[in-house]
Amino acid sequence: MSTFKVPTRKEVSTNNQAIFDNLQSKLGFVPNLYATYAYSDNALSNYLTFSGAKTSLSAKEKEVVNLAVSQVNNCIYCLSAHTAIGKMNGFSDAEILELRSGNASFDHKLDALARLSKNITENRGRTEADVLDNFFAAGYTKENLIDTIALVGDKTISNYIHSTTQVPVDFPVAQPLEAELV
Secondary structure: OOOOOOOOHHHOOHHHHHHHHHHHHHHOOOOHHHHHHOOOOOHHHHHHHHHOOOOOOOHHHHHHHHHHHHHHOOOHHHHHHHHHHHHHOOOOHHHHHHHHOOOOOOOHHHHHHHHHHHHHHHOOOOOOHHHHHHHHHOOOOHHHHHHHHHHHHHHHHHHHHHHHHOOOOOOOOOOOOOOOOO
């Protein structure tokens, strides 16, 4: 299998260099996965626009989706990144592990979102009726559903890029789930 080196600023297009500079100023570094997107002249910009677009989901809800999807797709990079981001959004270590398993016993509404996100990902969009009914019963709307599906797609793209390239994880590595949680 081919190996992928994380491209440096000088190895990417001028457009991507500007994005690297912006990421460096905002985050203090350019995450390896984002740098890997920069093998394409357009993918990094397109991805950042898509992932930063307005949504009906809160930052915490977005992390619920990101964690559940990344666990199903077994992406250690995204699990590690979103564990750190989940903590910044107020989730505890135990809550993050539970969200990764597709549950949230600590919050009924987030539980419905986690279950939906896991189900959509596992079933490639063929969502089970009871899971969808539970999502709506928890107070979510059709707008929230479409935004959740878009976010599942967004996260799946990154999961697949990392799974294919295997660039180094540059976040504290997420701990594995216990078998009984999955």
